[in-house]
Each structure stands twice: as C-alpha cells, then as structure tokens.
Amino acid sequence: MKRSYDKLASLFKRKGYVWGPSPEIYEGGVSGFYDLGPLGTILWHNVANTIRMNYFEEGFYEITSPLIMPKKVWEASGHLGGFTDPLTKCAKCGAVYRVDKLILELFPNEKVEGLTYKEYDEKISKLKIKCLSCKGPLTNTVPQNMMLKTTVGLNTEAYLRPETATTTYLQFKRYYEFFRRKLPFGVFQLGKAFRNEISPRQGLIRTREFNQAEAQLFIFKKDKNKWDAWNKFKDFKLNLYPYKLQEKGKPKVMSLSEAIKNKCLQNKAYASCLGIAYKIMLDLGFDPKKLRFRQHFPNERAFYALDAWDLEWRSEFFGWIEVCGIHDRSDYDLKQHSKYSGQDLSVQANGKKEIPHILEIAFGVERLVYCLLEQSYDEEDKRTVLRLPPHMAPVKVMVLPLVTKDGLDKKAKEVEAFLLDEDFYAEYDDTGSIGRRYRRADEAGVPFCITIDHQTLEDDSVTLRDRDSMKQLRVDISELPEFLDMALAGELDF
Ligand SMILES: [Zn+2]
Known part of the structure; x- marks a missing residue:
C-alpha cells in the first residue's frame, strides 16, 4: 500500500496526537487551528523541553512576555506595514x-x-x-x-504577536541590568504567536496559532568574531546550501570553520547559532541526512538583515520544510524601538554609546512535532509502527498482564505503580490478546512493553520488549528502572 499524508493524519488522530482543524464539531473547524491530543501534548512538551535545555546550556535565559501588544510596537517593528x-x-x-x-x-x-x-x-x-x-x-x-487585530479596553488598537522576537526585544534595558551590564548575552522565549495565514492547508506545517522557541543573542558588532563557544561548534559538519549554489549546484557538507574560511558564513557567533540549531535537531532525534541549511537570496531576506539561513527538513509529502530560521538582524530592532518609544536603547561599549546587534535562532515547535511524527511513521507487513526516538516518546512503557487471571493483573498494576513512582510514563493495558496489545503500543509509538506472566509470580522477573526489533529480555522487576534508563538512552542491546 502506498504511504500517504492522509494515512498518517488519520493515525495521528486515532492515537490522540493531533486533532482538527478545530473546533471540529462546528462545521468541521477553521483551517489553521489544531488541538494536540493527550499523546501529542506530551510529545510537544518533550520537544519544547529539549530546545529549552539546549538554549539554557548555551547561556540563554528564558523570559515570558504578553501575547498582545499595542499598535505602536508593531509600527516600530515593521510588522504593521510590511508583514x-x-x-x-x-x-x-x-x-x-x-x-x-x-x-x-x-x-x-x-x-x-x-x-x-x-x-x-x-x-x-x-x-x-x-x-x-x-x-x-x-x-x-x-x-x-498577517497580523490578528484586537481591542484592549474600549478603544486601544492592539495586535496578537506574530512572533515572540519583537516582544523579547522590548525589555533590552532590563536584561542589560540583569546580566550586569556585560554583553554578549542571550534571552529566549517559548510561547504562542499568531499569523492570519491565507487559506492554510498543510496541517501542522502551516497554522494560524503556533508556538515559537526563539533565542536572541545581543552582541556588539565588533565582538561577533570573539565568541567563547566557537570551539564547541567549529568542527560541526553541516549540509550548507549557500544562495550562490542554489542557482546551479548542490548543497555542500562543510565544517563551520571551513564555512568561515571560504566566506560562506560571515562570523563565528553567527556560525555558532547554526551549530546550536543543528545540535538541537540531533538531540530531538532527527536524521541528519534529511537536514540542510538554505541561505536566503539577498532579495529574499528583510532589508536590514545581514544574513539569513533556514534550517530545513525534507518531508516525504511537503518537500523541504523550514523548521528554524537563523537571522543576523543587525542593530535594526533596537534602533527602531529607540526611535518609536523615545527611549535611548544604546549602552556603553568601550567608552562610547552603541546599539548592539541581534542574532536570532527561531524554531517553530508544532512543525518539529509534525516532522518527528512523519519521520517516525513506518509501515511493515503486519504492523504500523511509530518509531519515535525513545527519549521523545510520550508513553515510555506499557505494562501488560499476559492474562487477567491468577493475580497477573494485580501484579501488573503493582509494576505500573512502581514505574510511575520511579518517574517513568508507564501505562497499564489488559484489553484484547497480547499480540493486539503489542500492535496498539507500536502504533502509539510506545518504545517498550513489559509483560507479566506466570513466571513473574515465581521469581519477580518480567519480559521487556523492544518496539523496533520486537526482541525481548528477561529482567528482574527491581532492575527495571536501570534497564529502562539504558534502553531510553539507546544503550541497551536486545
Ligand atoms: Zn473559483
């Protein structure tokens, strides 16, 4: 049977990952709006937290801003005129x-x-x-x-933010104090943004309400080549597609230091931002062979941007999808907000006042959720498997009594409680034959199953089954947390 987007979407609906367009019961919903179901929501959190931890490790702090801002902000940012x-x-x-x-x-x-x-x-x-x-x-x-308009109070014209970035820039002076007046520093937001897309028809790829995970690095222009974390990223080999190669030619795999040497990338801080984005994709469990960085043509990027690259993932159904944008926004944003707010947003740099530049890494969270689901979808002769990377899977382990008599069900519930207590997302299932229950867990993306049989009652051991290979191990109940930790880290041979 041929793989199709409709088959994927119907599995994701059935298994509680993605529902919509929402609200479904009212005339089939409004396109561009979706619900994440119970498993979709846990997967979303796993994706969001992986990005969060990566930004934090690079020294970025998280902040949270309002979703609604008055008209003036969007005049300053350029969204009202040009978005x-x-x-x-x-x-x-x-x-x-x-x-x-x-x-x-x-x-x-x-x-x-x-x-x-x-x-x-x-x-x-x-x-x-x-x-x-x-x-x-x-x-x-x-x-x-593309902005969605609203009214605050009786007559204050305001807009739902079309990106988190602008709302992040507005508190620049506060960060400056928080970071003890030392640049560079980084801040990120993980939250909702709204875009009134024209007739979106691509499921989670193009929605009108979505979450962004956008990191902003504030850095003086002269410091862009003095970046502490450069050593960590300089040997990263990325699949780069500079605009000059897009006219005729193919993407080229090169290390970030090569890319700097041959002027494909302009400076070390910006190149490191590509490195951070790439590392996040690997941590999320994406196959690096399906990734590329595509540079914007000079006439494609915003007039103030010094450079812009999209991190793209190759979808079987939609072609190359942008999952992250990495932008050198120059000093444009803070200059604009200085001008429109009347507040001086320049700070001291070597004895003179200067407005710093901003480097941005902008991920769309729901797109990543979709791409992970698509990458994981697999059809075999006898089963459909969602091969989610185990560390990203919503439910980690399904606990199954072989039969619901002789006390096996009671024992299985004890094992489920033990694993929940040890902080594993475990779930109990006793409906249908054991084979059916394995298939159901495979389809939902559950990486491991534990089966309680008559031997369990004798020696407190269970079988641990691997979703991908369908192989099984016999493990003592007391050792399950250790084995599961290894299995989730991909370090257990079945
Ligand atoms: Zn027509």
Whole structure:
C-alpha cells in the first residue's frame, strides 16, 4: 500500500496526537487551528523541553512576555506595514490563495523566493494557473497583512504577536541590568504567536496559532568574531546550501570553520547559532541526512538583515520544510524601538554609546512535532509502527498482564505503580490478546512493553520488549528502572 499524508493524519488522530482543524464539531473547524491530543501534548512538551535545555546550556535565559501588544510596537517593528503575504482571489467564486504556495503546489520546481508581485502575476499567466475549485481567472496579486487585530479596553488598537522576537526585544534595558551590564548575552522565549495565514492547508506545517522557541543573542558588532563557544561548534559538519549554489549546484557538507574560511558564513557567533540549531535537531532525534541549511537570496531576506539561513527538513509529502530560521538582524530592532518609544536603547561599549546587534535562532515547535511524527511513521507487513526516538516518546512503557487471571493483573498494576513512582510514563493495558496489545503500543509509538506472566509470580522477573526489533529480555522487576534508563538512552542491546 502506498504511504500517504492522509494515512498518517488519520493515525495521528486515532492515537490522540493531533486533532482538527478545530473546533471540529462546528462545521468541521477553521483551517489553521489544531488541538494536540493527550499523546501529542506530551510529545510537544518533550520537544519544547529539549530546545529549552539546549538554549539554557548555551547561556540563554528564558523570559515570558504578553501575547498582545499595542499598535505602536508593531509600527516600530515593521510588522504593521510590511508583514504581508501575496494574495490572489478567484474573480468568479471568490476563493483566496497565497500565490507563492499555489505556484509551488502545482509546479514544485518553480522558483518563487524573492519575487515581486508583478513577477508573481507574470508567472500565474505564463503557467496558465486558474482557480483550483472553479477554473475561474485569478486577480492580480495584492499584499495581505498577517497580523490578528484586537481591542484592549474600549478603544486601544492592539495586535496578537506574530512572533515572540519583537516582544523579547522590548525589555533590552532590563536584561542589560540583569546580566550586569556585560554583553554578549542571550534571552529566549517559548510561547504562542499568531499569523492570519491565507487559506492554510498543510496541517501542522502551516497554522494560524503556533508556538515559537526563539533565542536572541545581543552582541556588539565588533565582538561577533570573539565568541567563547566557537570551539564547541567549529568542527560541526553541516549540509550548507549557500544562495550562490542554489542557482546551479548542490548543497555542500562543510565544517563551520571551513564555512568561515571560504566566506560562506560571515562570523563565528553567527556560525555558532547554526551549530546550536543543528545540535538541537540531533538531540530531538532527527536524521541528519534529511537536514540542510538554505541561505536566503539577498532579495529574499528583510532589508536590514545581514544574513539569513533556514534550517530545513525534507518531508516525504511537503518537500523541504523550514523548521528554524537563523537571522543576523543587525542593530535594526533596537534602533527602531529607540526611535518609536523615545527611549535611548544604546549602552556603553568601550567608552562610547552603541546599539548592539541581534542574532536570532527561531524554531517553530508544532512543525518539529509534525516532522518527528512523519519521520517516525513506518509501515511493515503486519504492523504500523511509530518509531519515535525513545527519549521523545510520550508513553515510555506499557505494562501488560499476559492474562487477567491468577493475580497477573494485580501484579501488573503493582509494576505500573512502581514505574510511575520511579518517574517513568508507564501505562497499564489488559484489553484484547497480547499480540493486539503489542500492535496498539507500536502504533502509539510506545518504545517498550513489559509483560507479566506466570513466571513473574515465581521469581519477580518480567519480559521487556523492544518496539523496533520486537526482541525481548528477561529482567528482574527491581532492575527495571536501570534497564529502562539504558534502553531510553539507546544503550541497551536486545
Ligand atoms: Zn473559483
């Protein structure tokens, strides 16, 4: 049978990972909004905490800002004026489309990055693209702002934040004091952002409400090549796709220090940000062979950005997906907020006032959840398996009595309680044959099963089954925590 996105999505629904579009019971929901079910929510937390720990290890501190900010903030950041997507409408039935996504959907090999609206219109007519539902003609491309507007109090115009980054920048002076007036320093936020996407149709890849995990490094321009953590990252070998190679050529694997040497990357602090993002992907359990860093073309990135790369993961169904953006934002943000707020955001650097630069690492959390699920989905002859990396799996171990008599069920519940007490996400299941229960656990991505049989009652030993190889070991109950720790770290041979 052919693998398809619909089959994956239906498994994720059935197993309690992703539900929607939400609210499902009201006319099938609104596109771009999803619920994470019970297992999806635990997986989400595992993803978020892995990113959190990595940022923290690199010296970044976490903060939490409001989701709603007054109009002025978004005028300063440029979102109110320029944060737009290219929109076209069907002149006959009124269906709306995001032009670049529509072109790519029909012609996956077309280049759409950095096109002007006029060039979009030319492409639409050259490729003879019509309305997908009624074949009607499409109108000229117009900009559509992606901010969601709201009102605070009776009449204060405000917007839901379209990114966490802007809200992070506003407290720069507070960080400066917190970090005892010493740059560089890093701050990150993990929280919701909202974008009024035009007709999103790609499940968790393109949603209107999502979580970001964005880290911001505040650094003086002159210090970008004096970065303490550089030694840790300089030998990382990354699959880099500079814009010059995108015109003709292929991505090239090189170490970060080579990339600096041949001017593919501009400085060590920025190169280290690519390294941090890469390390996070490995810690999440992603296959490095499906990753690449793609540099933005100069006309594709924001006018103030000195450099921009997307960390992309190759999806079987959607092609290359951006999961993280790494940006050198120059001193643009703090300058803008100085200007619009009237507050001086410059600080002392070698006896003179200076506005620091900002380097940003921006992950989308739900996208990572989707990519992990897609990467894990596997169909074998007799079973469907969700091969989630064991350390990311929501439920770590399923406890199964062979039969529900002779006291085996009671013993199994004792083992479940023991494991929960030892801080393992354990679950008890006695419904159906043992084979069916194994299949059910495999489909839900549970990496290990423990079976209680008659021998357990005699010698307090159980079988420990590995999801991926289906092999089993006989283990004493008292030793289970130790064995599970090893198994979750991938250090146990079955
Ligand atoms: Zn139409």
